[in-house]
Amino acid sequence: MWLPFCLSGPTKIPTFGSQRETHPPMSQIAELQRTASQVRRDIVRMVSQAQSGHPGGSLGCADFLTALYFHTMDRKPGFAMEGKDEDMFFLSNGHISPVWYSVLAHSGYFPVSELGTFRQINSRLQGHPTTHEGLPGVRVASGSLGQGMSVAIGAALSKRIDGDDHMVYCLTGDGELQEGQVWEAALFAAHHQVDNLIVTVDRNGQQIDGSTDHVMSLGDLPAKWAAFGWDVLHMNGNDMADVVHVLDQAKTHAGKGKPVVILMKTEMGAGVDFMMGSHKWHGIAPNAEQTESALAQLTETLGDY
Amino acid sequence: MWLPFCLSGPTKIPTFGSQRETHPPMSQIAELQRTASQVRRDIVRMVSQAQSGHPGGSLGCADFLTALYFHTMDRKPGFAMEGKDEDMFFLSNGHISPVWYSVLAHSGYFPVSELGTFRQINSRLQGHPTTHEGLPGVRVASGSLGQGMSVAIGAALSKRIDGDDHMVYCLTGDGELQEGQVWEAALFAAHHQVDNLIVTVDRNGQQIDGSTDHVMSLGDLPAKWAAFGWDVLHMNGNDMADVVHVLDQAKTHAGKGKPVVILMKTEMGAGVDFMMGSHKWHGIAPNAEQTESALAQLTETLGDY
Amino acid sequence: METQTFTQTIFGRFIVTGKKATRDGFGTGLHALGSTHLDVVALCADLLGSLKMNDFVNEWPERFFQVGISEANMMGIAAGLATAGKIPYTGTFANFSTGRVYDQIRQSIAYSDKNVKICASHAGLTLGEDGATHQILEDIGLMKMLPGMTVINPCDANQTHAATVAIADHHGPVYLRFGRPNWPVFIPSDEPFVIGKALTIKRGEAVSIFATGHLVWQAMEAVKTLEAQGISCELINIHTIKPLDEAAIIESVSRTGCAVSCEEHNRLGGLGDSIAQTLARHLPSPQEYVAVDDTFGESGKPEELLVKYGLAPQDIVQAVHRAIKRKG
Amino acid sequence: METQTFTQTIFGRFIVTGKKATRDGFGTGLHALGSTHLDVVALCADLLGSLKMNDFVNEWPERFFQVGISEANMMGIAAGLATAGKIPYTGTFANFSTGRVYDQIRQSIAYSDKNVKICASHAGLTLGEDGATHQILEDIGLMKMLPGMTVINPCDANQTHAATVAIADHHGPVYLRFGRPNWPVFIPSDEPFVIGKALTIKRGEAVSIFATGHLVWQAMEAVKTLEAQGISCELINIHTIKPLDEAAIIESVSRTGCAVSCEEHNRLGGLGDSIAQTLARHLPSPQEYVAVDDTFGESGKPEELLVKYGLAPQDIVQAVHRAIKRKG
Numbered sequence A, B: 001m002w003l004p005f006c007l008s009g010p011t012k013i014p015t016f017g018s019q020r021e022t023h024p025p026m027s028q029i030a031e032l033q034r035t036a037s038q039v040r041r042d043i044v045r046m047v048s049q050a051q052s053g054h055p056g057g058s059l060g061c062a063d064f065l066t067a068l069y070f071h072t073m074d075r076k077p078g079f080a081m082e083g084k085d086e087d088m089f090f091l092s093n094g095h096i097s098p099v100w101y102s103v104l105a106h107s108g109y110f111p112v113s114e115l116g117t118f119r120q121i122n123s124r125l126q127g128h129p130t131t132h133e134g135l136p137g138v139r140v141a142s143g144s145l146g147q148g149m150s151v152a153i154g155a156a157l158s159k160r161i162d163g164d165d166h167m168v169y170c171l172t173g174d175g176e177l178q179e180g181q182v183w184e185a186a187l188f189a190a191h192h193q194v195d196n197l198i199v200t201v202d203r204n205g206q207q208i209d210g211s212t213d214h215v216m217s218l219g220d221l222p223a224k225w226a227a228f229g230w231d232v233l234h235m236n237g238n239d240m241a242d243v244v245h246v247l248d249q250a251k252t253h254a255g256k257g258k259p260v261v262i263l264m265k266t267e268m269g270a271g272v273d274f275m276m277g278s279h280k281w282h283g284i285a286p287n288a289e290q291t292e293s294a295l296a297q298l299t300e301t302l303g304d305y
Numbered sequence C, D: 001m002e003t004q005t006f007t008q009t010i011f012g013r014f015i016v017t018g019k020k021a022t023r024d025g026f027g028t029g030l031h032a033l034g035s036t037h038l039d040v041v042a043l044c045a046d047l048l049g050s051l052k053m054n055d056f057v058n059e060w061p062e063r064f065f066q067v068g069i070s071e072a073n074m075m076g077i078a079a080g081l082a083t084a085g086k087i088p089y090t091g092t093f094a095n096f097s098t099g100r101v102y103d104q105i106r107q108s109i110a111y112s113d114k115n116v117k118i119c120a121s122h123a124g125l126t127l128g129e130d131g132a133t134h135q136i137l138e139d140i141g142l143m144k145m146l147p148g149m150t151v152i153n154p155c156d157a158n159q160t161h162a163a164t165v166a167i168a169d170h171h172g173p174v175y176l177r178f179g180r181p182n183w184p185v186f187i188p189s190d191e192p193f194v195i196g197k198a199l200t201i202k203r204g205e206a207v208s209i210f211a212t213g214h215l216v217w218q219a220m221e222a223v224k225t226l227e228a229q230g231i232s233c234e235l236i237n238i239h240t241i242k243p244l245d246e247a248a249i250i251e252s253v254s255r256t257g258c259a260v261s262c263e264e265h266n267r268l269g270g271l272g273d274s275i276a277q278t279l280a281r282h283l284p285s286p287q288e289y290v291a292v293d294d295t296f297g298e299s300g301k302p303e304e305l306l307v308k309y310g311l312a313p314q315d316i317v318q319a320v321h322r323a324i325k326r327k328g
């Protein structure tokens, strides 16, 4: 069960129409959930070990990134920076690097054991993702917010020039939407009909100083994207079945002259009870006791790094 | 007669409801038109004399700025940077400095004769407006687009702190709305209920490289502002009666918890036949012959500088 | 203990009294201004806790504006508030206080001569684990190139507090740079902060060490070693990079004959280059740079990074040896 | 006529062949790349005509992207295009190519090592009447502080054309700076452009003049005067500010004993400071700056502004006299 997330303005229930796909089999969903559980353990352990990093948004996006890499994206073996003839993903809200690193490692881009180097000196797993140390899977640095969508658009344009019909995906935070560059990119993508691009917004309603409503309200967010000319979908980002379904759905919306945005309702800290329900765990590390408590809530499914 | 300007999406006819004011007497409109005619002459002569500058947007906004300074704004004699206990105006699209300089001079901020120094070395009338040379009437530099609305918001907040119930006005270009900072400011003003602010957009549909539709479409602009939480009004910026009317109207929309934006339809180059109908006269100066032809179309009403 | 005793002996009134982050000094300074300067207002771009602005915000909520994650807008709003007579203090990380908003500062604040105080935390490598996207090493250079901008980088929490307070009474735009980690506190809490006036930590004959920000402490550690080696060092704290105290620099180098500049900044464009220019124009002398060697930083603990990127006391010791060796 | 004859005699192969804007050289260079480099794509932020990009756009419309007035977005899109293997050339004014988008360039391009060519017109005072909001005098400094960035400021239309072409075959981010006004053309059209290799315009003994961009011509005019006064000048065109040809600078000053740097830029942070750093670290020597003295510009005609802000040939002549006088 999920509800479209809409802070104000009319509630839009997305209708999927004739192109609606059948849901993937439950076995696949369960498999993805198992992976996501391990990803969550990795996140907690990485941030705990480094005693710094951003567990809140990472946990919230664990289901989405797991589904994206293990179900949705058409990826080629190995890693080529240029991403020709495969789908590409750009993480704009770079602070949730832990979730991405875990998913990348489990996807085979680099050894899972390397997760233990997160945020330590001489590591390829920088606090915020970067190409600078040559970590496979990462195509651009992020961390300073608001830039990733523009980069994703560039990659999408390149695919268009090259006649490559693969997709480009991008994830942004919701607080991040307060950066004007996001709306520059939104205008551009609509004007240039960049319809091989699917942007997902992590609509957890939280940022550093409090809820987005409190800090700088995004108001009627679906209306904003619609007014900027985007095709707007909704997703419950912590319901794996819905994630898989809406991602499948989104692909069928591509190629129709409009860029696609998925407003993904998540819970910051999802999966760890004491990290949920507020903005507090945006960017702090759990102590030993908290780590233990968190891990007790997350089944080890693929083996800890 | 005027039509609300709406490039795409549903046409919204503004309804003025119970607070509708009566139109000002025709004599006042005629007086303002006379002033605007002189302002247009000044613009043409300044740009022609300097052989550089931006006549197109300046001519299009001549009626608006004339009405704003001679009808709408509550101004104090002299010039105080801080603008306490008076209305304040910020020009964000600084390239249309000629129209502002002319209106400022005729409003008494500095000698009309100084218009003859426009864009010349050692002048206070810089190519783009600035406080740097101490020109009375100007409160912040502009020219690099997209910044003025934020500054106007700051002034409006200050008035709120000080319990000063005067208004803050701001003019922006429409191409200028492609700058992300504008949407940062839009989000802020709605969130903080900056309702002592009236922003006008010069919706001439043109920018340097062509029409806004061609260069980077603004799509459904009323919907964008509405989705960002603003109270949206429409105006025919080249119909003095409508300008005066909608400016009066806008004031009655202030103080109601929402920032107010007026989408002002204008014609780039308005008043000079060969400068209208395209983007071509955004930023070039007329030669001697063209200057003569332009001036022949504009009655000298207050005496040339 | 040893350090303290030594410091007491050698550095006169500069005695280590504890450890505190420079941003804490900003937080207390801003809070102090709240009651003395009613025109001071504060803005923050979703980093209240990091900037230590909470005390001010809690006591004067009506003089605080949360702008969310929109730094460009914050700079414009600050300019507008200043236009109307307020003294706005903006708060965000150093990267987002400068590079992110350079054009906004340039036009709406510097060129417009607005009385805005741009207060920037988490400058340099010592922010640590967040890594290079956040570790700006160019901000001094960015801000010093703006005509009319005052650029200040205090060396400890006390000096940051004093600078935060002092700039309120200076009319004009100011860039105030400070950092994240706990750091030794050794400037007396009653030491007056004079904008543009270099602060001599210790007199000496063989070399002039000019240090700013966190590197002042590193230089003090280096001087301890050097003096033990019998090298008499002059150590000057250049807390104000602009306007630069050229007279103090020239006077010192005219006696010592060589210079070492120390900063948590790229070797290009920072304090070192300001000193090099001063010397090139007035007193050409050997100068050695202790600075990041034109590379990006990375994640790690502050102390580890200072070592890896050549900003440790030992690097200053070596730079001093090189500088002295190069003297005529 | 006289100038040309003189130039022919004194400056060897550097003969004035006419006047053309450096941006024209960019336009023709970009157009030439269109057919030789199929991965070259172009982006512009609503300034096509000013950037002289029309020939490229008309011939390869599918390789051009109009981004409207959103420079930050343009830099990000360019980074994305480069990621996927394209060689993007971005075009807007120098101010909006650098200060407006510093953080975007820093993170998405420089730190990410993207092969983006940031092409910037209307740099410096000589854009003229638009005034200070547009006349950036800090862009060299901004871009040179970014690790891995190549910074090029050619001196005439031919050199700009050659540089535009040359950077396509250099992997990595490049900042290419050029200007608005018509300007003497004196670099032979077949002169190879070697990134990072200073170009000696004239050998001499008494002083090393290092000039970049439009100031190379001003320096040539100055040298004419100085040689007539019997002063033997070495004139070196530093078209690449980063990586700096330190060897050429040191070699020259080691012979002449003093330096004069000439640039259409703030005195702080530009070419002069790069040279001062090089000399301070290797060969301390008297250096005089010909640069804008840390002020904003203003509206006016290019030539008037060059005189008012101290960038005229006469200013270089005086700087040379001062530098020579200061020699040991």
Ligand SMILES: Cc1ncc(C[n+]2csc(CCOP(=O)(O)OP(=O)(O)O)c2C)c(N)n1
Pocket (backbone or CB within 6 Å): A056, A057, A058, A093, A095, A096, A143, A144, A145, A146, A172, A173, A174, A175, A176, A177, A202, A204, A206, A207, A208, A268, A282, C045, C046, C047, C069, C096, C100
């Ligand atoms: C340009 C920029 N400004 C400020 C920051 C500091 N910062 C890091 S994360 C964050 C909050 C982001 O909110 P959101 O996008 O909602 O992510 P969430 O907290 O939900 O993970 C901020 C302000 C930054 N990284 N970049």
Ligand SMILES: Cc1ncc(C[n+]2csc(CCOP(=O)(O)OP(=O)(O)O)c2C)c(N)n1
Pocket (backbone or CB within 6 Å): B056, B057, B058, B093, B095, B096, B143, B144, B145, B146, B172, B173, B174, B175, B176, B177, B202, B204, B206, B207, B208, B268, B282, D045, D046, D047, D069, D096, D100
């Ligand atoms: C940040 C920035 N980018 C680019 C420019 C160059 N520029 C000046 S005016 C203009 C077009 C503005 O369009 P619009 O706002 O519609 O004004 P109009 O042409 O209608 O007067 C551009 C791109 C600028 N001044 N500032």
Ligand SMILES: [Mg+2]
Pocket (backbone or CB within 6 Å): A173, A174, A175, A176, A202, A203, A204, A205, A206, A207
């Ligand atoms: Mg969030």
Ligand SMILES: [Mg+2]
Pocket (backbone or CB within 6 Å): B173, B174, B175, B176, B202, B203, B204, B205, B206, B207
């Ligand atoms: Mg327009």
